[in-house]
Amino acid sequence: MEYRRLGQSGLLVSELGLGANNFGTRLDEARTRAVLDQALELGVTFIDTADVYGKGASETLLGRLLGPRRAQVVLATKVGMPMDDSPFERGASRRWIMQEVEASLRRLNTDYIDLYQLHEPDPGTPILETLQALEDLVRAGKVRYAGYSNFAGWQMIDADWTARTWHLVRPISAQDHYNLLARDIERELLPACRALGLGLIPYYPLESGFLTGKYRAGVIPPGARLGESRRADRVLTAENFVRLERLEGFARERGHSLLELAFGWLLSHSEVATVIASASSAEQVRQNVQAAATWRLDPSEMETVGAL
Numbered sequence: 001m002e003y004r005r006l007g008q009s010g011l012l013v014s015e016l017g018l019g020a021n022n023f024g025t026r027l028d029e030a031r032t033r034a035v036l037d038q039a040l041e042l043g044v045t046f047i048d049t050a051d052v053y054g055k056g057a058s059e060t061l062l063g064r065l066l067g068p069r070r071a072q073v074v075l076a077t078k079v080g081m082p083m084d085d086s087p088f089e090r091g092a093s094r095r096w097i098m099q100e101v102e103a104s105l106r107r108l109n110t111d112y113i114d115l116y117q118l119h120e121p122d123p124g125t126p127i128l129e130t131l132q133a134l135e136d137l138v139r140a141g142k143v144r145y146a147g148y149s150n151f152a153g154w155q156m157i158d159a160d161w162t163a164r165t166w167h168l169v170r171p172i173s174a175q176d177h178y179n180l181l182a183r184d185i186e187r188e189l190l191p192a193c194r195a196l197g198l199g200l201i202p203y204y205p206l207e208s209g210f211l212t213g214k215y216r217a218g219v220i221p222p223g224a225r226l227g228e229s230r231r232a233d234r235v236l237t238a239e240n241f242v243r244l245e246r247l248e249g250f251a252r253e254r255g256h257s258l259l260e261l262a263f264g265w266l267l268s269h270s271e272v273a274t275v276i277a278s279a280s281s282a283e284q285v286r287q288n289v290q291a292a293a294t295w296r297l298d299p300s301e302m303e304t305v306g307a308l
Ligand SMILES: NC(=O)c1ccc[n+]([C@@H]2O[C@H](COP(=O)([O-])OP(=O)(O)OC[C@H]3O[C@@H](n4cnc5c(N)ncnc54)[C@H](OP(=O)(O)O)[C@@H]3O)[C@@H](O)[C@H]2O)c1
Pocket: 018, 019, 020, 021, 022, 048, 049, 119, 149, 150, 175, 176, 202, 203, 204, 205, 206, 207, 208, 209, 210, 212, 214, 223, 224, 225, 226, 259, 276, 277, 278, 279, 280, 283, 284, 285, 287, 288
């Protein structure tokens, strides 16, 4: 496993991270344990969860299963998405952040969160209020670093300007939907990350498993995620199957698998710090660790993939 700095911070994260959105939901405790143990054994140190994953279930399982290994990992969680129908239990107000961070700490069974990410922008709360709350959490030792997720470029620039003007904590990372088939962030968000020196944490790196190549037109493997997901209609499209074939061909001609291309392409971007794939078995973790370590594309390969 190789390690990278998250943005311009000193925080070291494993190139392959572990997404925990299926812990306590699609995966019960025994399967979560198998995935987590395998990942830690193979050098994964970055784990990404959120309060909202399983409405606290993912954080709770992580807290229980990590035990004394908590100090070995960089634990990232998030706040902001609705925890229930109440208008009070969501967003990025000082009130909700202060309440919810305590709940996350309790569930995670820890005194501190390494990376506390704003899960989505909250248009109803001034960014100054949010940053002041995050600053207080950093000063109190409950949070080490802050990060964005699903922000627009202009919102991160605005937040950064506010943080610098008021001498508040400057977030170090941006977590956004990015993979070989989902490249919208290249227009505006990626340049903003570059300008701010943010570390990019791409989510859905495998487009929910589609980029493993296990789905074929009209054929969904039993038990696979997209068989049960609302995202299936958006991912399993005729256009995507055509693209998939081209990408597979590109990888095959160079002696690589599609999985190696999916990870290798993301990790060939200097802005990308860690790729948070989730997994449903120890075997998938092993495949992902191997695939992520295999291939860094040269500039001409990156250009060719771009054109595909
Ligand atoms: N910030 C945000 O708004 C946001 C949004 C979404 C996700 N995330 C983060 O991103 C992480 C990853 O997202 P994701 O899990 O939805 O998407 P993903 O990483 O693109 O897809 C992971 C899924 O693909 C399948 N898979 C993984 N490795 C495989 C392998 N080697 N062979 C075959 N299948 C494999 C598994 O599902 P099956 O075995 O069931 O097919 C796995 O759950 C989440 O855990 C979460 O931490 C963040």
